[in-house]
Amino acid sequence: MKSGLSFLIAARRCEIDELDQLARTSELVSLIGRLVHALQRERGMSNMFLTSRGARFADQRGPQIAECIALEQEVRAGFDQLEADNHRGAGTGNSARLFSRIAWVLPGLDALPGLRRRIDALELKPAQSTAAFAKLVAGLLSVVFEAADGATDPEISRLLVAMFNFMQGKEFAGQERAFGSAALALGRSDEAQRLQWLHLIESQERCFQVFTDFSGEAVLALWRNSQPDAEVAELERIRRRGAASTPADVPLSQAWFDCCTRRIDAMKIVEDRLAADLRALCERKTVQARSELQEYRQLLDTLAPQAGALFFDDADAQSAAPAQFGRHLERSVLDMVQEQSHRLQAMSDELETVRASLNERKIVERAKGLLMAHRRLSEEDAHKMLRQTAMNQKRRLVDVAESMLAMADYLPMLDRAPPR
Amino acid sequence: MKSGLSFLIAARRCEIDELDQLARTSELVSLIGRLVHALQRERGMSNMFLTSRGARFADQRGPQIAECIALEQEVRAGFDQLEADNHRGAGTGNSARLFSRIAWVLPGLDALPGLRRRIDALELKPAQSTAAFAKLVAGLLSVVFEAADGATDPEISRLLVAMFNFMQGKEFAGQERAFGSAALALGRSDEAQRLQWLHLIESQERCFQVFTDFSGEAVLALWRNSQPDAEVAELERIRRRGAASTPADVPLSQAWFDCCTRRIDAMKIVEDRLAADLRALCERKTVQARSELQEYRQLLDTLAPQAGALFFDDADAQSAAPAQFGRHLERSVLDMVQEQSHRLQAMSDELETVRASLNERKIVERAKGLLMAHRRLSEEDAHKMLRQTAMNQKRRLVDVAESMLAMADYLPMLDRAPPR
Structure with missing residues (x-):
C-alpha cells in the first residue's frame, strides 16, 4: 500500500x-x-x-x-x-x-x-x-x-x-x-x-x-x-x-x-x-515543479516508515511517540501535505477569477444556442440577429445576450435536440 | 493529416x-x-x-x-x-x-x-x-x-x-x-x-x-x-x-x-x-457513449474524402460542388460537429450550475486559509474560531466566512507563504 x-x-x-x-x-x-x-x-x-x-x-x-x-x-x-x-x-x-x-x-x-x-x-x-x-x-x-x-x-x-x-x-x-x-x-x-x-x-x-x-x-x-x-x-x-x-x-x-x-x-x-x-x-x-518533485522523492526515501504518527496531534489524542527520532521530520511531511493542499486550493480560486473574464464570450455563445433552438436559425444567422439587435439598441453584444438568457424561461422552445 | x-x-x-x-x-x-x-x-x-x-x-x-x-x-x-x-x-x-x-x-x-x-x-x-x-x-x-x-x-x-x-x-x-x-x-x-x-x-x-x-x-x-x-x-x-x-x-x-x-x-x-x-x-x-463512438467510426469510413467542401456555404462563398454525390452526408458531418460542440457547451454550463452548490464549502475553506495566514493559526483552530464566531453571532458558518473574505483586503497579513 x-x-x-x-x-x-x-x-x-x-x-x-x-x-x-x-x-x-x-x-x-x-x-x-x-x-x-x-x-x-x-x-x-x-x-x-x-x-x-x-x-x-x-x-x-x-x-x-x-x-x-x-x-x-x-x-x-x-x-x-x-x-x-x-x-x-x-x-x-x-x-x-x-x-x-x-x-x-x-x-x-x-x-x-x-x-x-x-x-x-x-x-x-x-x-x-x-x-x-x-x-x-x-x-x-x-x-x-x-x-x-x-x-x-x-x-x-x-x-x-x-x-x-x-x-x-x-x-x-x-x-x-x-x-x-x-x-x-x-x-x-x-x-x-x-x-x-x-x-x-x-x-x-x-x-x-x-x-x-x-x-x-x-x-x-x-x-x-x-x-x-x-x-x-x-x-x-x-x-x-x-x-x-x-x-x-x-x-x-x-x-x-x-x-x-x-x-x-x-x-x-x-x-x-x-x-x-x-x-x-x-x-x-515546469523546471520548478520538476525540481520540487525531486526534493519530494528524496524525502520519501528518508521518511516513509514514520509517516502518520502525528496525525491526531491536533485532536489532542496522541501521547509522546515511543521513539522521538524523526518526529520533527514527520511534522514537516504533514506540513508539506497541508501546504500543497492550500496551494492547490489557492490556484483553483485564482483560476476561477481569471476564467471569469472568458464568461462574456460564453454568454454570447449561450444566447446564440438559445436563438438557434428557439428560432431554428443557423449559428451565423443567430449571431447576425444578436449583433443587429445590439446595434439597433446601441447596447453591447453581451448585454443583449444576457437579456435574452434572462428571458429564456418565457420563450417557448420550437425545437429542442433530444438529450443525449 | x-x-x-x-x-x-x-x-x-x-x-x-x-x-x-x-x-x-x-x-x-x-x-x-x-x-x-x-x-x-x-x-x-x-x-x-x-x-x-x-x-x-x-x-x-x-x-x-x-x-x-x-x-x-x-x-x-x-x-x-x-x-x-x-x-x-x-x-x-x-x-x-x-x-x-x-x-x-x-x-x-x-x-x-x-x-x-x-x-x-x-x-x-x-x-x-x-x-x-x-x-x-x-x-x-x-x-x-x-x-x-x-x-x-x-x-x-x-x-x-x-x-x-x-x-x-x-x-x-x-x-x-x-x-x-x-x-x-x-x-x-x-x-x-x-x-x-x-x-x-x-x-x-x-x-x-x-x-x-x-x-x-x-x-x-x-x-x-x-x-x-x-x-x-x-x-x-x-x-x-x-x-x-x-x-x-x-x-x-x-x-x-x-x-x-x-x-x-x-x-x-x-x-x-x-x-x-x-x-x-x-x-x-458509458454504454451510450461507446455505441455513439461506434457510429462515428462507421461514418468516418464512408465519408472521410468529402469532408470540408461545404464549410463556407453559410458564408455564401461556395458554388455548387462539382460532384453532388455525398453532399447531404457532408452536411450531416458538419451538423454533427456543430451538435457535438453545442452539447459539450451545454454540459459545461450545467456542470457549472451543479458545482456552484459546492461553493459554500469552498468559501469556508478559503476563510480558514485566510485566518491561518493572518493569525498563524492551525487549520483546526481556524475552524474552531470561525465556528465560535458563527455561534456567538447566531449566523451561519458560511455567512461568517463570507464576511471574513469581504474584509480580507483590510487585514494586514502577518505571514504569507512565498508564492511557489
Whole structure:
C-alpha cells in the first residue's frame, strides 16, 4: 500500500503532466496566431484583388498563399500531435471541447483551396471572400479560446486569456480594415454601415482592454510603442471621414488599407512577444515543479516508515511517540501535505477569477444556442440577429445576450435536440 | 493529416475516458462511504466504551474494528488503483487536488492502530477520541468532495454532489450522537453546549437540504421512509431535554444513542441506494457513449474524402460542388460537429450550475486559509474560531466566512507563504 507521501508526489506529478500539456497547447496557440496573421493578410489582399477586379495585389497574393499553406501544415501537424499525445493518455479536463473545436475548423482548412480558386476566377464579391476568411479565423480563434479556458495553471491561464483577447482584438481590427476598404472604395455610407463600423471599433477596444488588464508592464510598453500617436491620429481621421457620407474615394481606401496594415503588423510584434513570454513561463514553471518533485522523492526515501504518527496531534489524542527520532521530520511531511493542499486550493480560486473574464464570450455563445433552438436559425444567422439587435439598441453584444438568457424561461422552445 | 471527423471521434473518445475515470472514482466514493459508516460506528462504540470506563461495548468493539480494518484495506487498494490508472495516463483535470486530499488522509489511517491502543488502555477522554475519529472522517469526506468537484459529466456530478452532502449530513448526525451521549451522561448543560448542539443540527439539516435538491423522487421516497415520524419525535424529544439543564442521566444517554444509531443505520440504506444509482448511471452513460463512438467510426469510413467542401456555404462563398454525390452526408458531418460542440457547451454550463452548490464549502475553506495566514493559526483552530464566531453571532458558518473574505483586503497579513 502506498503512503501519504507517495500521493503527495503523485499530486506533484499530475501538476507536471498538466504543465507539459499546457506547454504543448501554448506552442500550438502561438502557431495558430501565426497562421491567423497570415490568413488576415491573405484576406486583405484578396479583398483588394477582388475590389480592383484583379488589377491590384495579383503578384503579392501568390507568396502570401504559399506562406499560409506552409503554416497550415504546421498547425495541422500540431493538431495531430495533440491528438496523439491524448491517445497515449496526456489529456486535460477539456480535451473533448478542444477536439470538438478542431473538428469544426478542419473542414474550413480543407475548403480553402476551393475558396482561393474562386477568388482567382473573380467569382466572389469582396464581402463574400472576407466573410469566408472571417469564418475560418473565428474557428481558429475558438481553438485558442478553448485552450485558454482549459488551462489549469492560473499564471499560464492569465497569459492565454491575454493572448486570446489580443488575437481576437487584432481580428476585429482586420475585419475593420476590410470593411473600411470596401466602404471607402464604394463610397456608400448609411446609418447601418456607420453602426457596423462602430461595432467593429468597440469590439476590438473591449478585447484590448481585457488584454491590458491581464498583461504585465513590459508587454504593455511594447503595446503602447506599437501604436504611435501619429498612426492613431491618421486612423481616427479616416474613421471620421468614413462615417460621413463621402463619394467613392479609391486613394483614401488605399491609405486606409495601408494605415490599418501598419497597425496590424505592429500588433504582430506584441503577439510574438506574448508567445515568447508564454513559452518562457511554461518552461520556468515546469523546471520548478520538476525540481520540487525531486526534493519530494528524496524525502520519501528518508521518511516513509514514520509517516502518520502525528496525525491526531491536533485532536489532542496522541501521547509522546515511543521513539522521538524523526518526529520533527514527520511534522514537516504533514506540513508539506497541508501546504500543497492550500496551494492547490489557492490556484483553483485564482483560476476561477481569471476564467471569469472568458464568461462574456460564453454568454454570447449561450444566447446564440438559445436563438438557434428557439428560432431554428443557423449559428451565423443567430449571431447576425444578436449583433443587429445590439446595434439597433446601441447596447453591447453581451448585454443583449444576457437579456435574452434572462428571458429564456418565457420563450417557448420550437425545437429542442433530444438529450443525449 | 487527420480530418475533422477524426477529431470528432477523438472528442468522443475523451468523453469516454472521462466517464471510465468517473466510474472508477464513483466506486471509490461508495467504498469510502462504507468505511466512513464503519468508522462512525466504531467512534460511537469507543465513545460509550470510554464514558463507561470500559464497562460497555467492550465486546462489540472488536468485531467493529475488524470490519473497519477490512474496509480500510479496500479503500487503500482503491487509492493505489487510482494512482496507477493516473500513472498510465487516465487522469482528470483535478487529479492533483484529489491526490493531495488522499495524501492528507493516509497518515490518519496509519495512525488508527495507535489511537485504538490508547482507547483500549482508557488513556483518552471520550471527547478526544471523538475528535480524532471526526478528523479522520473529515479527511475521507474531503476526498469525496474533490471527486464531486472534479466530475466532468453534469448528471454524474449531480449525483456525486447529492452523495457528498448526504455523507456529510450523516457525519454531522454521527457527531451529534456522540456529543449528545456525552452531554446527557455527564449532565452538564450550559449555553455554549446548547449552541454547539444547535450548530450540529443546523449543519446536518443544510446538508440534507442540498441532498434533497439534487435527488430524484425514488431516492427521496426512500429517504422519507427511513425517517418514520415516531423516530423523529423521539429524537426531537431527547434534543429538547438535552437543551434544558438536566442532571446526569445514563439511561437517557443510552436511549439517545440507540435512537441516533437507528436513524444513522437507516441513512445507510439511502446511501447504498445512491451508490447503486451512481454505478448504474456511469454504466448507462458509458454504454451510450461507446455505441455513439461506434457510429462515428462507421461514418468516418464512408465519408472521410468529402469532408470540408461545404464549410463556407453559410458564408455564401461556395458554388455548387462539382460532384453532388455525398453532399447531404457532408452536411450531416458538419451538423454533427456543430451538435457535438453545442452539447459539450451545454454540459459545461450545467456542470457549472451543479458545482456552484459546492461553493459554500469552498468559501469556508478559503476563510480558514485566510485566518491561518493572518493569525498563524492551525487549520483546526481556524475552524474552531470561525465556528465560535458563527455561534456567538447566531449566523451561519458560511455567512461568517463570507464576511471574513469581504474584509480580507483590510487585514494586514502577518505571514504569507512565498508564492511557489
